[in-house]
Amino acid sequence: MALIERQIKPDNTAVAQALVQLINAGGKLLRPAYCLLFSQFKATDRQKMIALAAAVETLHTATLVHDDIIDRATTRRGQPTISATFGPDVAVYAGDYLFVVCFKLLANYASSLRSVQQDGTSMERILNGELKQMATRYNTAITIDQYLTQVSGKTGQLFALSCFIGAYEGGNTWQFAKQAETIGMDIGIAFQLLDDILDYTSTPKTMGKPVHEDLRQGVYSAPLILAMSEHRTEFQQLLAKGNEMSADDIDQVLALISHYDGIGAARSMAKNHTAAALKGLATLPATPARTALEALTRQLLTREA
Numbered sequence: 001m002a003l004i005e006r007q008i009k010p011d012n013t014a015v016a017q018a019l020v021q022l023i024n025a026g027g028k029l030l031r032p033a034y035c036l037l038f039s040q041f042k043a044t045d046r047q048k049m050i051a052l053a054a055a056v057e058t059l060h061t062a063t064l065v066h067d068d069i070i071d072r073a074t075t076r077r078g079q080p081t082i083s084a085t086f087g088p089d090v091a092v093y094a095g096d097y098l099f100v101v102c103f104k105l106l107a108n109y110a111s112s113l114r115s116v117q118q119d120g121t122s123m124e125r126i127l128n129g130e131l132k133q134m135a136t137r138y139n140t141a142i143t144i145d146q147y148l149t150q151v152s153g154k155t156g157q158l159f160a161l162s163c164f165i166g167a168y169e170g171g172n173t174w175q176f177a178k179q180a181e182t183i184g185m186d187i188g189i190a191f192q193l194l195d196d197i198l199d200y201t202s203t204p205k206t207m208g209k210p211v212h213e214d215l216r217q218g219v220y221s222a223p224l225i226l227a228m229s230e231h232r233t234e235f236q237q238l239l240a241k242g243n244e245m246s247a248d249d250i251d252q253v254l255a256l257i258s259h260y261d262g263i264g265a266a267r268s269m270a271k272n273h274t275a276a277a278l279k280g281l282a283t284l285p286a287t288p289a290r291t292a293l294e295a296l297t298r299q300l301l302t303r304e305a
Contacts, residue, residue: 038166055105062098129153138218159188190273196221227262
């Protein structure tokens with residue numbers, strides 16, 4: 001994070017303050033962790049890999065800033081969002097500046113144009129995932145396949161990119177890096193499925209952000225979609241209220257999700273993608289890096305908060 005902070009030199013003081021606050025807000029740093037671990041299958045330049053891991057985290061943080069503006073979110077990681085503290089205008093510029101930092105780090109440290117191209121492709125897929133999500137807001141006819149397409153873009157792609165950059169820039173073959181990318185995609189999908197489950201089963205304190213906000217804003221995730229798939233009529237009257245849903249309406253939706261076992265069905269999907277990721281990791285060379293990747297993945301994808 002210190003490396004990212006050193007890259008922040010905007011002329012605008014408010015944007016600079018917003019970015020420093022954001023960087024110091026903390027976070028799990030999962031994506032850079034996967035980038036660094038996948039780089040350790042061969043001896044490599046540690047400074048270079050730290051910089052590239054920082055680029056990945058910067059890209060991730062930029063997407064969060066813009067997400068919070070669109071969602072009108074007031075908290076993130078248990079703290080006020082940039083948009084809530086400094087206003088949406090400053091937040092937009094802060095997010096944009098982080099994209100600049102990401103590409104500066106890539107330009108300065110990536111050894112191959114392929115890595116820059118991969119990052120550009122990933123950004124496009126992330127945006128397309130967000131656009132698909134926007135297009136299906138308040139759509140009670142949404143299918144689980146549509147949801148998975150969105151998740152593959154907005155969350156899976158960042159994990160996939162992290163694993164790819166780590167493997168490829170770590171000196172491994174293109175084939176190995178693409179294998180890492182596939183593993184990362186499964187990790188990302190399972191991560192988002194679990195995150196969506198926790199949105200229905202956790203509290204704001206344990207999540208570090210408000211729960212059930214996606215439901216109010218018409219962003220329907222796996223537990224709801226799976227519970228609703230054959231019982232849409234029972235959900236539609238409640239969901240039609242949109243962001244005007246009362247606490248009682250939310251409770252009724254949660255009761256229906258529980259009754260039709262949407263949580264259990266979503267957990268089953270998450271387990272399948274977790275198993276696919278662990279199966280992929282098991283095919284990698286038996287090194288300390290693989291052991292660490294397997295441990296991190298198991299811990300990450302069985303978390304309760």
